[in-house]
Every structure is written in structure tokens, then in C-alpha cells.
Amino acid sequence: MTLLPTIKQLLSMEAVGQPVIIRGWVRTKRETKQAIFIEVNDGSCLSNIQCVLDSSLEKNQSIAETILRLSTGASVEIHGELVPSPAKGQKVEVKCQQIKLIGEAPSERYPLQKKAHSLEFLREIAHLRVRTNTFAAVARVRNRMAFAIHQFFQERGFYYIHTPIITTSDAEGAGAMFQVTSLDIEELSKSGTLIDYDKDFFGRKAFLTVSGQLNVETYCQALSRVYTFGPTFRAENSNTTRHLAEFWMIEPEMAFAHLDDNIALATEFIQYLVATAIRDCAEDVAFFDQRIQPGLRESLERIVQSSFARMSYTEAIRELEASNANFEFKPYWGCDLQSEHEKFLTEKVAGGPLVVTDYPKEIKAFYMKQNEDGKTVAAMDVLVPRFGEIIGGSEREWRLDLLEKRMEELGLDKEPYQWYLDLRRYGSTPHSGFGLGFERLLLYITGMTNIRDVIPFPRAPRQADF
Numbered sequence: 001m002t003l004l005p006t007i008k009q010l011l012s013m014e015a016v017g018q019p020v021i022i023r024g025w026v027r028t029k030r031e032t033k034q035a036i037f038i039e040v041n042d043g044s045c046l047s048n049i050q051c052v053l054d055s056s057l058e059k060n061q062s063i064a065e066t067i068l069r070l071s072t073g074a075s076v077e078i079h080g081e082l083v084p085s086p087a088k089g090q091k092v093e094v095k096c097q098q099i100k101l102i103g104e105a106p107s108e109r110y111p112l113q114k115k116a117h118s119l120e121f122l123r124e125i126a127h128l129r130v131r132t133n134t135f136a137a138v139a140r141v142r143n144r145m146a147f148a149i150h151q152f153f154q155e156r157g158f159y160y161i162h163t164p165i166i167t168t169s170d171a172e173g174a175g176a177m178f179q180v181t182s183l184d185i186e187e188l189s190k191s192g193t194l195i196d197y198d199k200d201f202f203g204r205k206a207f208l209t210v211s212g213q214l215n216v217e218t219y220c221q222a223l224s225r226v227y228t229f230g231p232t233f234r235a236e237n238s239n240t241t242r243h244l245a246e247f248w249m250i251e252p253e254m255a256f257a258h259l260d261d262n263i264a265l266a267t268e269f270i271q272y273l274v275a276t277a278i279r280d281c282a283e284d285v286a287f288f289d290q291r292i293q294p295g296l297r298e299s300l301e302r303i304v305q306s307s308f309a310r311m312s313y314t315e316a317i318r319e320l321e322a323s324n325a326n327f328e329f330k331p332y333w334g335c336d337l338q339s340e341h342e343k344f345l346t347e348k349v350a351g352g353p354l355v356v357t358d359y360p361k362e363i364k365a366f367y368m369k370q371n372e373d374g375k376t377v378a379a380m381d382v383l384v385p386r387f388g389e390i391i392g393g394s395e396r397e398w399r400l401d402l403l404e405k406r407m408e409e410l411g412l413d414k415e416p417y418q419w420y421l422d423l424r425r426y427g428s429t430p431h432s433g434f435g436l437g438f439e440r441l442l443l444y445i446t447g448m449t450n451i452r453d454v455i456p457f458p459r460a461p462r463q464a465d466f
């Protein structure tokens with residue numbers, strides 16, 4: 001099969017005088033005395049291609065009938081010739097010779113007949129919303145960013161590791177996991193007996209993973225530079241515009257690397273992705289800048305050019321305490337930074353992306369490297385304006401005795417973590433890594449405000465349709 005050029009390819013080729021075949025969906029139809037103008041979009045880019053049909057063709061009965069049934073959303077195949085466009089806004093258009101209606105979209109029923117729809121309404125028709133400019137643009141940017149992530153790491157000698165989705169350990173050391181079982185829980189609930197996990201599929205309790213980190217660390221201790229990029233699951237009941245129950249995470253891990261190397265990698269990574277979006281998704285970014293978040297493009301350009309600000313958690317708390325801002329949660333040393341605090345720090349104090357380091361050990365995961373002060377760990381979060389945390393990471397505790405001691409303090413059962421502790425028993429190295437939430441990155445780059453709008457089929461509390 002030879003693939004026809006897409007509308008994106010045709011518009012960039014400007015192959016005037018060539019016969020062309022257009023296949024796509026009608027966006028608008030406009031009739032004047034002389035001609036019928038049909039805007040067709042195939043999703044390959046934001047732009048439609050204008051197809052012009054001479055009114056005289058309507059004398060043909062079947063063409064006239066086709067035109068009548070052509071409405072927004074209908075799929076068509078158009079044969080014609082690419083010609084220079086006399087109208088503004090496009091260099092070329094298609095002079096139609098033949099038009100075929102492939103699939104109708106009756107205007108009295110098609111939900112996207114109207115031009116403007118609220119994002120809330122579109123969320124209820126997730127199977128159709130990608131036919132709008134906004135969601136198609138998000139899909140294209142998402143695609144380009146996924147590819148850029150692989151390019152970034154592959155260019156720097158990182159190996160892509162597939163970590164498991166099903167796990168028996170809780171990577172972050174704190175609840176909120178989805179349980180996976182093959183037991184018939186309805187039957188069990190009827191019988192009223194205690195659950196015997198020995199009879200479950202894995203012979204023990206199993207879950208959907210919250211992070212690929214612990215597994216990717218094993219490969220890090222052999223391949224030196226690795227990353228995982230896959231779906232992760234969190235059952236926390238946070239019904240916010242920043243949380244999903246199923247989201248994608250990118251987690252690089254570097255052997256022989258300390259916190260500063262980690263921060264340098266995270267900074268370069270974000271700047272690389274933003275620069276790629278500006279360069280390769282220019283049309284979509286311009287659309288977001290115009291329609292979704294005025295000033296977006298300029299703010300993205302600033303990110304590429306300037307270094308990220310950096311401060312310790314202790315300094316951050318001092319800033320918050322000194323601010324006199326009206327926070328819902330009063331900040332104090334030892335508190336977990338709330339999104340309102342993060343936004344304040346990055347928007348009001350740093351005026352751009354901010355790396356906060358050295359958090360109290362009590363509010364961070366067990367595997368983080370303990371600092372000399374005995375109170376903090378070598379953690380780093382990257383915060384950005386508009387929604388706060390986009391990256392969370394740390395140097396890892398690579399000293400067996402200190403890691404075991406920390407696990408004991410936290411009351412963690414060490415038995416399921418023996419394989420993880422082996423990494424510290426044999427050829428242990430200092431190592432560091434972080435996790436970037438893919439959808440948070442997309443919020444940042446597209447200017448969209450609700451995380452449910454940057455993933456095709458969002459999973460959130462009471463939301464798993466489609």
C-alpha cells in the first residue's frame with residue numbers, strides 16, 4: 001500500500017499543478033454564487049486544506065446531492081488539483097474535480113456540529129473530542145514529546161528499560177495503590193471467610209505499580225544510565241486538576257551520580273523538551289498561545305534560555321513564612337509543601353521554574369539519601385508556575401546500613417525488599433534519578449489547565465468510561 005500524502009505534507013510541499021487526493025473530515029462548508037468552499041482536516045496538522053468546487057459542477061445531480069449531505073464531521077474523499085490560493089491564510093488550495101461522501105455526520109445529531117464547546121462538555125464525549133482543534137493539537141504535542149523523551153535519553157547513552165506494571169512492593173512507601181487479584185471477591189464476600197492470599201494469582205498481595213523506580217534501579221546498577229517510561233497508577237482520592245489515577249511517568253536513573261548531576265539532568269531535560277515543542281510543534285503551540293494561554297510561547301522561550309532557580313526546603317519555608325500571604329495551610333518547617341506553597345514559590349519568589357532540595361526525611365520516601373544533618377534527605381522537586389510540582393527525585397541511599405535503619409524506623413517489612421537491598425550489598429554505587437509526570441509536562445507545554453484534557457482517556461475517581 002502506498003500512503004497518500006497527508007494534508008500536512010501537501011501544505012508543506014506546495015506541489016502546485018499536481019493531481020491530489022484528499023481524505024479527511026469536513027470542518028466547514030460555505031457556498032457562494034460561484035463556488036462551494038469545503039475546509040477539510042485530516043488531523044495531520046492544525047490547518048485545514050481548502051477545497052473549492054465550481055458551482056457549475058452542481059448541475060451534476062449526484063454531486064449536488066453529495067454537497068447537500070456534506071456537513072461538519074462527514075468524511076470525504078476529494079480528487080482535484082493543487083493550485084495557488086488567491087485567498088489569504090493559505091498558499092495552496094484544491095480545485096475539486098470529484099467529491100465522494102464516505103461517511104455522513106447528520107447535522108441534527110452530530111455532537112460537534114456547533115463551533116465552540118466547553119472543555120467540560122468535551123470531557124463527556126472523550127471518543128469524539130479529538131476531532132476538535134484543541135484535542136487534536138494536544139494529541140500531536142503528546143506524540144512529539146513522547147518521541148523527544150526517547151531521543152533525549154538515547155542521545156545521551158541511556159537505555160530504555162521496561163519495568164513491570166504489576167508489583168508486590170509499594171515503591172513510595174505510602175498507601176494509595178490499586179490491588180490486583182484473580183480471586184473472586186464477590187464469592188469471597190458472600191462466604192465471609194478471611195482472604196487467603198496464598199490462593200491468589202501471585203500467592204501474595206499484588207498491586208498496580210506507583211513507580212518503576214525500584215525496578216529500574218536494578219538495571220541502573222548494571223547499565224549505568226537507564227530510564228523507564230510507562231503508565232503508573234495511584235488510587236489516592238485526589239479529585240484535582242493535577243492528579244490522575246493512571247498517568248505516565250518518565251524515570252531516569254544514573255549510577256555514580258549525585259544530587260547536582262540529577263538537577264543538571266532534569267534541567268537539561270525540561271529545556272530540551274520545551275525547545276523541541278517550540279520548534280517542531282510551532283503551529284500547535286501558536287494555537288495554544290492564541291486560544292488557551294496567552295503569553296504561553298514567550299514563557300516557554302524564557303524557560304529554554306534561563307537557568308532554573310534553586311533553593312533548599314529550609315530556605316523555601318523561610319520565604320513562605322516571611323511572605324504574609326494568605327495560605328490555606330500555614331507553612332512550617334516539617335510540613336509537606338502544598339500546591340499553594342509551590343505555586344507561590346515558583347510564581348512569586350523565583351518567577352519561573354524552581355528546584356527545591358533537601359526536604360525533611362519524614363515527608364519523603366524511605367530510599368532517599370540521608371544528609372549529614374540527620375534531618376533532611378538529598379531530594380529535589382522541580383516546581384513550575386501554574387501548578388507546582390512537575391518532577392520529584394533524589395539521590396538514593398546507597399549505604400546498606402543506613403537504608404536498613406531507615407526502613408526499620410519507618411516500620412517497613414524488609415522481607416519483600418531483599419532484592420532491593422541486594423543492590424546495596426553487591427557493588428553498590430551512589431546513584432540518582434527522578435520522575436517526570438508526563439501529563440504535567442503536557443499541561444506545562446500546552447497551557448491546558450486540567451490534566452484530564454492532556455491524556456486521551458483520563459482515569460480519575462469515578463471516571464473510567466470510554
Ligand code: 4AD
Pocket residue numbers: 171172210211212213234242243244245247249251252389390391392393394433434435436437438439440
Ligand atoms: O514525586 P513522585 O511521587 O516520585 C516518584 O514516583 C519517584 N519514584 C520518582 C523517581 O525518583 N524515580 O512522582 C513523580 C512525578 C511528580 O512530580 C508528578 O509530576 C507526577 O509524577 N505525578 C502525577 N501526575 C499525575 N497524577 C498523579 N496522581 C501524579 N502523582 C505524581
Ligand code: MG
Pocket residue numbers: 389391392
Ligand atoms: Mg513528589
